[in-house]
Amino acid sequence: MSNIELAFLMMAALLVLMSIRIPIALAMLACGAAGYSMIGGVPALLEYLGTAPVSKFSTYDLSVVPLFLLMGELATRSGITAELFKTCNTWIGRQRGGIAMAAVAGCAAFGAICGSSLATASTMGKVALPEMKRLNYSGSLAAGALAAGGTLGILIPPSMVLIIFAVLTEQNISKMFIAAFIPGFLAAGGYILAIAIYVRIYPNAGPRGEKTTLAQKIKSTKDVWHITTIFLIVLGGIYMGIFTPTEAASVGVILTAILAVTHGKMRLDGLLVCLMRTAVSAAMIFFIVLGADLFSVFIALSRLPDLGVELIQNSGLSAYTILVLMLLTYLVMGCFLDSLAMILLTIPIYFPMIMAMDFGIPTADVGIWFGILALIVVEVGLITPPVGMNVFIIKSFDDSLKLKECFKGVIPFLLSDFVRVALLIIFPSITLGLVHLIG
Amino acid sequence: EYTLKLHHMLPPMSMAHSQFLVPWAEKVETESNGRIKIDIYPAMQLGGKPPQLFDQTRKGIVDLSWTVAGYTPGRFPKMTSFELPFIPGSAKATSMALQDYSETEMQDEMKDVHVIALHTHTPGSFHSRDKAIKKLEDLEGMKVRAPNKVMSEAFKSVGANTVFLPVTEMPSALSKGVIDVAVLPFEVVLPMKIYELVKHHTEFKGAGLYTNTFVFSMNNKVYDSMPADLQKVIDNNSGVALAGHIGDLFDNYEVFARKYAVDQGNSFDYIEGAEHARWEKAMAPITSQWVEDMNDDDYDGQRLLDKTKALIKKYEAL
Amino acid sequence: MTVFSADIQRSFLGRLSNIFALTGGFVMLGIAAVTVASIIGRTTIGQSIEGDYEITEMGLAMAVFLFLPVCYVRNGHVIVDLFTAHCKKSTLQTLDITADIVFTVTAFVFAYQMSLSGLEAKDYLEQSMLLELPTWWTFIVGVTSMTLCGLCGLYKLFAAFLGGANE
Ligand code: NA
Ligand code: NA
Numbered sequence: 001m002s003n004i005e006l007a008f009l010m011m012a013a014l015l016v017l018m019s020i021r022i023p024i025a026l027a028m029l030a031c032g033a034a035g036y037s038m039i040g041g042v043p044a045l046l047e048y049l050g051t052a053p054v055s056k057f058s059t060y061d062l063s064v065v066p067l068f069l070l071m072g073e074l075a076t077r078s079g080i081t082a083e084l085f086k087t088c089n090t091w092i093g094r095q096r097g098g099i100a101m102a103a104v105a106g107c108a109a110f111g112a113i114c115g116s117s118l119a120t121a122s123t124m125g126k127v128a129l130p131e132m133k134r135l136n137y138s139g140s141l142a143a144g145a146l147a148a149g150g151t152l153g154i155l156i157p158p159s160m161v162l163i164i165f166a167v168l169t170e171q172n173i174s175k176m177f178i179a180a181f182i183p184g185f186l187a188a189g190g191y192i193l194a195i196a197i198y199v200r201i202y203p204n205a206g207p208r209g210e211k212t213t214l215a216q217k218i219k220s221t222k223d224v225w226h227i228t229t230i231f232l233i234v235l236g237g238i239y240m241g242i243f244t245p246t247e248a249a250s251v252g253v254i255l256t257a258i259l260a261v262t263h264g265k266m267r268l269d270g271l272l273v274c275l276m277r278t279a280v281s282a283a284m285i286f287f288i289v290l291g292a293d294l295f296s297v298f299i300a301l302s303r304l305p306d307l308g309v310e311l312i313q314n315s316g317l318s319a320y321t322i323l324v325l326m327l328l329t330y331l332v333m334g335c336f337l338d339s340l341a342m343i344l345l346t347i348p349i350y351f352p353m354i355m356a357m358d359f360g361i362p363t364a365d366v367g368i369w370f371g372i373l374a375l376i377v378v379e380v381g382l383i384t385p386p387v388g389m390n391v392f393i394i395k396s397f398d399d400s401l402k403l404k405e406c407f408k409g410v411i412p413f414l415l416s417d418f419v420r421v422a423l424l425i426i427f428p429s430i431t432l433g434l435v436h437l438i439g
Numbered sequence: 440e441y442t443l444k445l446h447h448m449l450p451p452m453s454m455a456h457s458q459f460l461v462p463w464a465e466k467v468e469t470e471s472n473g474r475i476k477i478d479i480y481p482a483m484q485l486g487g488k489p490p491q492l493f494d495q496t497r498k499g500i501v502d503l504s505w506t507v508a509g510y511t512p513g514r515f516p517k518m519t520s521f522e523l524p525f526i527p528g529s530a531k532a533t534s535m536a537l538q539d540y541s542e543t544e545m546q547d548e549m550k551d552v553h554v555i556a557l558h559t560h561t562p563g564s565f566h567s568r569d570k571a572i573k574k575l576e577d578l579e580g581m582k583v584r585a586p587n588k589v590m591s592e593a594f595k596s597v598g599a600n601t602v603f604l605p606v607t608e609m610p611s612a613l614s615k616g617v618i619d620v621a622v623l624p625f626e627v628v629l630p631m632k633i634y635e636l637v638k639h640h641t642e643f644k645g646a647g648l649y650t651n652t653f654v655f656s657m658n659n660k661v662y663d664s665m666p667a668d669l670q671k672v673i674d675n676n677s678g679v680a681l682a683g684h685i686g687d688l689f690d691n692y693e694v695f696a697r698k699y700a701v702d703q704g705n706s707f708d709y710i711e712g713a714e715h716a717r718w719e720k721a722m723a724p725i726t727s728q729w730v731e732d733m734n735d736d737d738y739d740g741q742r743l744l745d746k747t748k749a750l751i752k753k754y755e756a757l
Numbered sequence: 758m759t760v761f762s763a764d765i766q767r768s769f770l771g772r773l774s775n776i777f778a779l780t781g782g783f784v785m786l787g788i789a790a791v792t793v794a795s796i797i798g799r800t801t802i803g804q805s806i807e808g809d810y811e812i813t814e815m816g817l818a819m820a821v822f823l824f825l826p827v828c829y830v831r832n833g834h835v836i837v838d839l840f841t842a843h844c845k846k847s848t849l850q851t852l853d854i855t856a857d858i859v860f861t862v863t864a865f866v867f868a869y870q871m872s873l874s875g876l877e878a879k880d881y882l883e884q885s886m887l888l889e890l891p892t893w894w895t896f897i898v899g900v901t902s903m904t905l906c907g908l909c910g911l912y913k914l915f916a917a918f919l920g921g922a923n924e
Contacts, residue, residue, distance in 0.1 A: 020852050021853060030859060055488045063788065070785060174636070241615030247792050251792075279779075279824040279828065284828055287834060344482055348481050402842070490883075494881070514881060587886065591887060600805065602799065
């Protein structure tokens with residue numbers, strides 16, 4: 001059996017193991033380990049197992065995940081988010097699907113201070129899911145909106161994946177962030193539009209709330225000055241250069257904790273519950289990160305990505321066809337791998353190819369444009385079955401949710417993603433305009 | 440016959456990957472008539488973090504690796520003489536000196552791997568956002584991202600506020616002003632686009648401010664298992680000559696990379712002559728501290744330091 | 758009737774997992790506090806906390822390890838239930854026992870291999886760059902947590918077999 005065949009075999013095995021209720025992380029570890037040992041040998045595998053957990057878990061960038069999880073818990077537990085939702089509800093609750101739209105807008109706002117999709121999905125999910133269930137939203141719509149909304153954490157700058165992309169491809173990170181702005185807001189807009197269409201077709205999915213007066217609206221808005229202040233401090237701190245986006249998570253946690261104690265009357269027992277729930281969610285995420293790492297190392301060892309490149313290069317297809325093919329491979333890989341693993345595996349191979357092709361736009365622009373396109377399709381992987389990290393996170397907050405209904409709820413948002421990617425491919429200036437204007 | 444895995448930390452667009460490692464692998468393949476094939480895995484694709492690369496080679500998880508030796512502090516104490524302030528010359532001379540030094544002084548520290556070559560980069564310089572660094576006092580109170588522990592101590596001793604961020608955090612930290620100064624060679628300034636984020640550069644004429652040491656090594660067992668003729672192919676592509684070649688690549692690339700900063704219209708200041716002497720004097724306690732620490736650990740610090748200086752001088756003269 | 762399976766949360770191992778998780782939680786709070794102190798320090802008196810980023814990395818790794826047992830005890834790991842939604846209860850039980858076996862073996866393999874790597878890290882003086890924090894500290898936490906994970910797995914298996922016998 002060649003290494004390539006082995007790679008395909010293990011992908012199939014992974015699917016089988018996952019479908020018979022082996023936890024995702026374990027399935028990835030098992031298949032990755034089997035494949036790795038067959039190419040690299042058992043001793044190398046054992047060495048890897050001895051060192052990988054410590055090195056993978058001590059990754060500075062990932063510290064934002066448990067910190068933002070904790071921030072979400074503190075805000076939820078102390079009732080701060082309930083107030084936030086009451087405010088949203090008085091303003092747009094009357095609209096069908098209004099709370100789901102507010103949740104997407106909330107994800108976009110949170111995405112402006114957080115560079116991680118997982119952290120955005122966790123925080124906003126924790127906050128918004130109970131509220132939507134309480135207001136009789138369908139589980140599908142609620143889970144879909146939050147899982148898709150979570151991807152805004154990376155689509156709207158700052159963005160961990162973009163930073164890694166920029167380092168790998170030697171792009172200017174500031175320019176990449178500027179380029180991500182309009183596509184990021186298009187994403188948020190597209191998701192809101194998707195909800196609007198969805199509730200038109202299924203009116204019961206997002207029922208209307210009660211009518212409110214302007215006085216009520218204004219009063220409820222005054223109630224959320226505190227959380228707004230935290231948000232502005234964190235956002236301002238990042239943009240004024242007081243702290244880095246990674247450090248922002250710590251600032252958010254401390255400010256929310258202070259608010260939870262002073263305003264939300266949180267005491268020790270409440271804090272312990274928050275810590276405990278953070279522990280369960282964080283462990284779930286990091287265990288998958290560990291499994292995905294082993295699996296992606298095995299895929300790298302099999303040299304499957306190189307084969308893909310050879311096939312594409314010898315195909316004699318046009319630049320745009322190759323671009324689309326590459327983006328499609330991300331969709332396939334997105335079924336199994338997490339975003340960072342995908343970027344690390346493919347960008348070193350894809351990027352030089354892309355830069356060598358002619359798209360009719362300046363080479364310097366091609367790098368930025370491709371980065372944004374890759375970013376979007378990589379993020380789509382977070383909400384596609386069978387491995388969709390954001391969907392898992394949302395599901396883990398509510399045991400009554402079935403994975404099937406969650407993935408069903410994601411469909412409208414996936415469609416909106418496809419439309420957006422098509423637009424960005426056809427009109428590169430959507431991405432590049434702002435870069436030329438400011439950069 | 441042999442398919443070797445070469446693992447390293449930098450992306451494939453980097454100079455080290457495209458100009459040094461890939462051509463090296465191709466040369467070995469050609470000279471062995473294809474009997475040695477080398478698969479290169481860039482950007483830590485085979486897992487782990489950069490400080491673990493050396494151990495991956497030692498343990499045989501990969502066959503070859505290239506990494507920064509300073510990432511594993513305490514592992515190569517004798518090598519640290521090359522990381523002291525105002526030690527390095529050109530990357531070429533310093534690399535040859537380092538390889539020579541390791542062959543005579545560091546067999547014990549390097550016994551767990553088969554060394555292909557040790558080398559250094561071209562001495563680094565200051566890249567500052569808002570304020571040009573023209574003299575020693577200018578550094579006072581500035582937020583400096585130090586390249587390693589020794590330099591962090593050195594900057595602190597002259598009143599700077601050192602911040603140690605991961606490399607990936609550096610561009611955004613610099614663009615927003617979380618740090619004021621990055622201390623790097625231009626070879627890193629170019630790929631990270633730092634020259635677009637800062638306005639001023641300060642270079643040192645004469646002895647370089649600092650450098651980092653790199654180690655390119657092969658697993659012992661793999662090397663030992665090779666027949667003599669293939670070992671010879673590896674040997675022909677190892678040692679002082681290779682170190683000099685790598686150093687030369689770094690020196691040339693430094694000139695190329697520096698040009699981007701010039702074209703950007705950034706200001707350039709130079710520390711030379713009497714001012715250079717003031718810097719050297721100010722940071723001298725760091726070096727004497729190093730000698731003392733080495734003596735405490737039963738090494739002859741002064742002798743190692745003198746040897747380091749003498750070797751660099753010797754290869755500079757070539 | 759299953760006597761043990763629901764009990765693991767209230768068992769000694771379950772409570773130990775809780776303590777681990779809470780410790781990890783306080784470590785994360787500590788990390789946040791150190792980072793904020795460092796930010797305040799460098800913006801006011803021009804001095805950040807030395808090695809704050811290394812403290813974050815090491816603390817994060819320790820916290821994540823400490824979180825692992827409670828996640829397993831509370832069934833926090835994600836499973837795909839798309840294809841098994843209509844299976845018989847006994848089939849599901851068999852599948853879940855399989856998963857528990859895989860988890861237990863994985864945890865013990867990790868614990869054993871990490872103890873070897875940890876010892877080696879100690880011998881080779883692996884440490885962080887600025888503060889020279891020894892890496893083996895993290896390994897100790899990791900090995901302990903992984904061992905607890907394995908023991909919890911054994912407990913669940915034991916409970917499942919006992920429970921099955923009582924049915
Ligand atoms: Na973001
Ligand atoms: Na997916």
